[in-house]
Amino acid sequence: MPELPEMENYRLLLNQKIAGQVITQVQINREKSINVNPMLFTNSVANQKVLTVNRRGKHLLFQLENGQVLLLHLMLGGWMYYGTEEDKPNRTIQVRLSFGTRHLYFIGLRLGYLHLYSEQDVQQELSSLGPEPLEPQFSLQSFLKLLEDRRGKIKTKLLDQEFIAGIGNCYSDEICYHAGILTKRSIEDIGEPERGKLYDSMKHVLLDALKHGGYMDNPFYQGDSLTGGYNNLCLVYDREGENCKRCGGTIIKEKISSRKTFFCPNCQK
Numbered sequence: 001m002p003e004l005p006e007m008e009n010y011r012l013l014l015n016q017k018i019a020g021q022v023i024t025q026v027q028i029n030r031e032k033s034i035n036v037n038p039m040l041f042t043n044s045v046a047n048q049k050v051l052t053v054n055r056r057g058k059h060l061l062f063q064l065e066n067g068q069v070l071l072l073h074l075m076l077g078g079w080m081y082y083g084t085e086e087d088k089p090n091r092t093i094q095v096r097l098s099f100g101t102r103h104l105y106f107i108g109l110r111l112g113y114l115h116l117y118s119e120q121d122v123q124q125e126l127s128s129l130g131p132e133p134l135e136p137q138f139s140l141q142s143f144l145k146l147l148e149d150r151r152g153k154i155k156t157k158l159l160d161q162e163f164i165a166g167i168g169n170c171y172s173d174e175i176c177y178h179a180g181i182l183t184k185r186s187i188e189d190i191g192e193p194e195r196g197k198l199y200d201s202m203k204h205v206l207l208d209a210l211k212h213g214g215y216m217d218n219p220f221y222q223g224d225s226l227t228g229g230y231n232n233l234c235l236v237y238d239r240e241g242e243n244c245k246r247c248g249g250t251i252i253k254e255k256i257s258s259r260k261t262f263f264c265p266n267c268q269k
Contacts, residue, residue, distance in 0.1 A: 004166030006214035025098035035115040057165030078112035155183035
């Protein structure tokens with residue numbers, strides 16, 4: 001599932017490709033991927049200029065000139081491609097937004113969605129999300145305050161979107177590994193020095209993943225050499241049985257709250 005670095009990478013690329021462009025045509029192949037009548041959706045979106053694309057947590061917000069907002073959540077298996085009809089992937093397309101001869105394809109939206117909201121409604125929809133971990137105002141003191149009186153396993157809390165927005169299964173494992181903290185450690189057993197390490201690791205891992213285009217390896221456009229570059233840089237996620245690059249031990253996979261979890265039992269205490 002795309003997490004903060006993947007969605008931020010998409011945001012940057014979308015603003016390069018479609019910001020300021022007019023949506024010339026809308027094609028809906030799966031009505032369950034949208035939240036309103038297809039005719040209403042089409043009439044509200046077609047011939048509208050995309051002013052900008054913003055991100056909140058794992059969501060993208062396409063701001064349209066008429067004040068409407070397209071809210072995207074890719075969920076598990078969702079991705080996007082921007083290009084011509086000739087170079088599009090040979091995949092099932094749920095929704096297509098056209099910009100003249102180029103199109104933005106939404107692929108794999110079986111669990112994900114592209115919903116139409118007013119500005120007020122979309123803010124209400126996202127009101128429960130926690131702070132953005134890469135925002136400058138999200139300081140160490142902000143993080144320590146968030147952890148006060150929290151209970152449960154640290155991985156489970158990092159996955160909680162109402163706690164911090166944007167971190168999912170991959171980066172929770174990578175952050176804990178970088179900090180040297182076992183993913184199943186209880187929050188109440190993690191002292192302030194280690195909490196500080198966790199904060200630093202969160203910033204480091206997310207920024208490094210963004211720099212390398214995230215871990216999802218489907219290119220966004222023909223010739224895209226950035227997207228997915230972090231996949232081979234993950235140190236524990238999806239690396240079960242491989243040697244730890246820090247100590248040479250073996251990466252282990254377990255389940256925490258029904259979520260697969262990867263860690264090094266030697267490096268993470």
